[in-house]
Amino acid sequence: MKHKSDVFDIFQKYEKLIxxxxGKPMKILRTDNGREYCNLEMKRYLEARDIEMVNTAPYTPQQNGKAERDNRTIIESARTMITAKKLPLSLWAEAVGTAVTMLNRVLATVGYQNDSMNYRLYNPQNNKIYISRDVIFNEKSQLRPEIGKEFEYILPTDENEDVAKPVEQQQEEECLEAQEESKNQLGNDRQLRDRTKIHRPIRFEIDFAEYNPPNTFQEAMNSAEVENWADAIQEELDAHEQNETWPIVPRKTDRKPIDSKWVFKIIRDTSGDVYRYKARLCARGFQQKQGLDYTETFSPVLRYDSLRVLLAMVTEQDLELTQFDMTDSSQQKQVKLSSQ
Structure with missing residues (x-):
């Protein structure tokens, strides 16, 4: 496949072949979100064939774990074969095909010529691919094009045995065209780089001292940033006073009041520099006892995403929004209404 735009045509042939x-139709096509799959043409074809398309979530290749693992296994196997035997990169497709065949047919009769049990043999002298049924492998042989060493493959010499013969003219021309195109893309003199010259990547380090915010009010008042924390505390108290968060009431002698805790946090910018000191005063509500400090509990049930969508619709369509809360306590009903 030369271009991703060829996916649709190739998929049609593959689907019919399967x-x-x-004798069974394809039911599900699982893909990532690539445009070569997610397009109108592919969608119409799948709908016509009653094939369901299942897409992974964006940037989540692990949902296609089997395909991703097989891709890596195949690529690494092909790269290993080419590197070990110092083969030219023009044989990359052949190496990938060999890796796929080996993975698919382990513990079975192995063949490389489509679904047959024939072998595909490469002759570097004439740059041609040959097909043969019987091959004896010489594991000690090694192709070294850079020094002109002859590539050795041993074929049966018995007259009654089949010997390697060239493929049909059409297949040979297609093979040579593919090799020529690969040469044009990779370059005739391009080779795998020397592994001994590969250096470890440069490590970029930064001197950064991690600063932990204080855990208590006393730690904030005794820290070197006491002025910053004091300003943050005052800002928090001013906000509570402005919003009338609580009313001041007389303390009851038979009740133990709920105490509070200061929570401190530092906010950093994209460069890692501190640009804000933040303080929050939090009541420690977990100290409350049911029946003594409260009788019922409430929690919000509205999704804020839904609320934002609703407010956006009201704004866009110039509607009026009315909101009301209803509570029922001790047989007394209280209703609050507000409108905009």
């Missing part, structure tokens, strides 16, 4: 070969 259906004819196994």
């Amino acid at each position: 259906s004819n070969k196994f």
